[in-house]
Amino acid sequence: MKKKIVVFSGAGISAESGVKTFRDHDGLWENHRIEDVASPEGFRKNPQLVLDFYNARRRQLNEVEPNDAHLILAELQEFYDVEIITQNVDDLHERAGSKKVLHLHGELKKARPIDSDVDIVVWENDLNVGDKNDKGVQLRPHIVWFGETVSEMENAIEITSTADYFIVIGTSMTVYPAAGLIHYLPDDCEIFVIDPKLSNSYTKSEHYFQMSATEGMKILTKKFLNNMK
Template sequence: MKKKLVVFSGAGISAESGVQTFRDSNGLWENHRVEDVASPEGFARNPQMVLDFYNARRRQLTEITPNNAHLILAELELYFDVEIITQNVDDLHERAGSTKVIHLHGELKKVRPINSDSNIISWEKDLNVGDFNFEGIQLRPHIVWFGEMVPEMEKAIEIASQADFFLVVGTSMMVYPAAGLIHYIPGNCEIFVIDPNLSNNFTENKNHFATSATQGMELFKKSILEKINN
């Protein structure tokens, strides 16, 4: 039976594919206040501006491809039961070949009616004011905005609690409740961290790779395969 590798990924893993990140100094927040584009109140004030913001990000997905970090995670399914819990709203994990991915903060290629967390619809094109579901309800991005519940959190906690190995890659561990997942892993679970900026308060130094996601995944792959082969 394969050991379970649970991966908690963030913006740093997609940045190397060219995805702009929210929290970097040159990130998307620079031209938009958080309250304007990532809150129910912002959407109520100016829905088309919010829709345009996410339309631009959705269109960008056609211009980028998974990088080697995404590809290695998919490859590791040959050796482990890999489950990815991501804060990212892109589809790069899936396009790389990973088969078990939970998006805590939603997905750019999905929309839902403004009055429901469910009834989710796949969506590839631009979304505009006047785009309704079959009940005549305006659609909105399937994105978890600030102040909203994280519907997948309970499922993510259950997965984290079953981990034999837990990998943190490309995340500041500053966004809650998502960052709290690390508190639910078993006591005997071995933790690995890949991030050049994240202070290591989580694991042994030998399991902390202060590198980019792509470089760190190469090092992690070598380390984790040695563990199961020895």
């Protein structure tokens, strides 16, 4: 039986592909307050503004490609059971070839009706006011906004609890409830952290890589492949 690698990825891995975070140094998202473009209240107040914000992000996905960190994680599937839990709403892990990807905060290329969080449909193009499902209900981005429940959290906890190795890539582990996943790891699980900005506070120093996602994964994959010998 293959050993289990669980990866917890954040904006840092996608940034290397050129995906914009949209969060400026002053806390604004493309000159908008977070509450205006990433909350149910903002959507009720100005739905087209919110839809346009995510339309721009969805279009950008057509301009970027998976980077080496994404590709290395996909290649590790040959030797390990690799499951990825990501805070990212892009599809770069899937495009790199990863088969088991859980999106905690939703996906840009999906939409759902405003009255349900389960009737999810694939949506590749712009989404506008007037776009409805077959029941006549307005569609919204399949994104977990501030104040909404992270419905995939229980599935993420279950995956985390089975890890032999846990790799944190490109996330500060400060956004809850997702950051709490680390408390569900088995006692004998080895934790690895890759982040150029993150201070090391919860893993062994030799398991901490203060570098980019690609640089860190190139080093770390050698360790995992050596374990196979």
